[in-house]
Amino acid sequence: AIFERIEAVEPKISAYITLLKEEALESARAADAAFARGEDLGDLHGVPIAIKDNMCTTGIPTTCASKMLENFKPPYDATVVTKLRAAGAVIVGKTNLDEFAMGSSTENSAFKVTRNPWNTDYVPGGSSGGSAASVSAGAAFASLGSDTGGSIRQPASLCGLVGLKPTYGRVSRYGLVAFASSLDQIGPFTKDVKDCAIMMNAIAGYDVKDGTAVEEATPDYKAALIDDVKGLRIGLPKEFFGEGISQEVKDAVYAAAKVYETLGATVEEVSVPNAGYALPIYYIIASSECSSNLARFDGVRYGFRAEEFEDFNDLFTKTRTQGFGEEVKRRIMLGTYALSSGYYDAYYNKAMKVRTLLKEDFDRAFASVDVLLTPTSPTVAFKIGEKTDNPLEMYMSDICTVPINIAGVPAMSLPCGFSDGLPIGMQLIGRHFDEKTILRAAYAFE
Ligand code: GLN
Numbered sequence: 241a242i243f244e245r246i247e248a249v250e251p252k253i254s255a256y257i258t259l260l261k262e263e264a265l266e267s268a269r270a271a272d273a274a275f276a277r278g279e280d281l282g283d284l285h286g287v288p289i290a291i292k293d294n295m296c297t298t299g300i301p302t303t304c305a306s307k308m309l310e311n312f313k314p315p316y317d318a319t320v321v322t323k324l325r326a327a328g329a330v331i332v333g334k335t336n337l338d339e340f341a342m343g344s345s346t347e348n349s350a351f352k353v354t355r356n357p358w359n360t361d362y363v364p365g366g367s368s369g370g371s372a373a374s375v376s377a378g379a380a381f382a383s384l385g386s387d388t389g390g391s392i393r394q395p396a397s398l399c400g401l402v403g404l405k406p407t408y409g410r411v412s413r414y415g416l417v418a419f420a421s422s423l424d425q426i427g428p429f430t431k432d433v434k435d436c437a438i439m440m441n442a443i444a445g446y447d448v449k450d451g452t453a454v455e456e457a458t459p460d461y462k463a464a465l466i467d468d469v470k471g472l473r474i475g476l477p478k479e480f481f482g483e484g485i486s487q488e489v490k491d492a493v494y495a496a497a498k499v500y501e502t503l504g505a506t507v508e509e510v511s512v513p514n515a516g517y518a519l520p521i522y523y524i525i526a527s528s529e530c531s532s533n534l535a536r537f538d539g540v541r542y543g544f545r546a547e548e549f550e551d552f553n554d555l556f557t558k559t560r561t562q563g564f565g566e567e568v569k570r571r572i573m574l575g576t577y578a579l580s581s582g583y584y585d586a587y588y589n590k591a592m593k594v595r596t597l598l599k600e601d602f603d604r605a606f607a608s609v610d611v612l613l614t615p616t617s618p619t620v621a622f623k624i625g626e627k628t629d630n631p632l633e634m635y636m637s638d639i640c641t642v643p644i645n646i647a648g649v650p651a652m653s654l655p656c657g658f659s660d661g662l663p664i665g666m667q668l669i670g671r672h673f674d675e676k677t678i679l680r681a682a683y684a685f686e
Pocket of ligand 1: 367
């Protein structure tokens, strides 16, 4: 049934890079057999799930939507994939993204442009746009995305879904092709909050293969869904409602705050004074880390190799010139510049210092409230092609989401309204490792 649905909608939305019909049917049969044997099955047993194509899958292409990895088949599964398989999930395909997860619209893919299922003239958001569109169109029951600066939450917002970026360290990044290692985190896209809790139960937890995965006990996220927010303290950080946020988005989030008050929560204005620096800090740190992480794509070890070259330097230059798209090159050049001697202190080091200040802002805000409520994206979905010629305007899409990765705290986007037939999302931000309170607040609102 899911493949019938995929075949019906995929020509319109282009969510997938690779479909895995044979493998999926095989694991569905195995799930059926386990059911017939009367085995104790979990929540995800036999459930069709899509995976963003920057997470490794054994023997299955993992392209990062880049010419550089077009023919790359990893010899191992990412830990999240291993965990989903162990839970009995059926992996139906690998989804489209902005090349190496760099972008906010899924227009930077080397292969195809994904479209928003609510209106196919509009972008689904990015970089996990394929993962969002697949679930939104009913072409997967849930999916995984990665979020370095908003790539789960912003497409969730634009496609009317629930999307969670867990605390940095909560979910293993082993097998996720690195973009910016100190910011990257994997999380789920789902249609509702309960499904999000189910996905988190499957993927969260310590992993010896990821040096930054935290040895913190994983709670039962389903137990957080108590449908009660009495006494919960919600903060509205004023810096997230300023210039650049469209009026309909602000109105929808303020209306959600009113709903919380009627449910018995308290709402107060708070401040994250350094939030205005988040976008410049993010683009310095993310680009610096990407310039280092992507140095491995050199045409020697694996991936694309230019056909004709004279010597090693020529091989390296031609491979990277031909293998990477414009946006990836822009980030590599920015990052290389920010890290180079003479500029390191002025840019990278400075950004790291302001990063600490921003993290302290969040710590201070969480001393007086339990969760923060903000817009996710400054606007609803924009038209395909509208921002492709203006990278800075595209970067503005992340203004509300990047502060969260910089501080490492968890945050969820969930639907809170519509404007002109396009979904609006709101963002709930929690303390480090307190995804439970976010889930509780989201479940009560939904
Ligand atoms: N849109 C942001 C960027 O282009 C965030 C991407 C992400 O979270 N992977 O960097």
